[in-house]
Amino acid sequence: MTKIVYVATDGSRTEVEARDGDSVMRTALANDVEGIVGECGGSMMCATCHVIVDEAWAEKVGPRSDGEEDLLDGAATEPRPTSRLSCQITVRPELDGLVVHLPEAQM
Numbered sequence: 001m002t003k004i005v006y007v008a009t010d011g012s013r014t015e016v017e018a019r020d021g022d023s024v025m026r027t028a029l030a031n032d033v034e035g036i037v038g039e040c041g042g043s044m045m046c047a048t049c050h051v052i053v054d055e056a057w058a059e060k061v062g063p064r065s066d067g068e069e070d071l072l073d074g075a076a077t078e079p080r081p082t083s084r085l086s087c088q089i090t091v092r093p094e095l096d097g098l099v100v101h102l103p104e105a106q107m
Contacts, residue, residue: 002091005099006033007054018091024100025049025086035102042087044068047075048106049086054099058082061089061098077103 001017004027008014018027028036028049037048044067053061058081064072065088072079086100 002093002096002098004028004091004095005097006035006051007099007101008035009102009104020091020093022091023087024051024089024091024098027091028086033102035106036086037106038087039107040087044071044085044087047071047085050075050077050079050103050106051084051086051089051100052080052103053082053084053089054101055082057095057098057100060094064088075103076105076107 002020004016004018006014014033016031023042025038025042029038039048040046068085072083
């Protein structure tokens with residue numbers, strides 16, 4: 001299992017064990033992490049799973065996938081350089097300890 005850390009806007013942290021192969025979004029939803037909506041179910045049709053990848057992890061997570069940029073432009077909270085759609089980040093062993101920050105709003 002791979003640990004993912006979700007950091008809320010107030011600084012509180014939620015650490016969860018994720019199954020490799022799942023998305024960071026699905027992991028959040030399965031563990032009732034507040035701040036991730038995932039309205040489209042992970043089909044990359046909305047931006048309600050927007051997260052800001054901690055800068056220390058940005059290179060390991062990798063670049064945005066095709067289409068992510070356009071959706072993030074419509075996110076409720078202005079995207080930052082390390083913003084990603086959490087439905088597009090696949091959990092894998094090298095992401096053990098990944099830290100993602102939740103935006104102020106998703107909708």
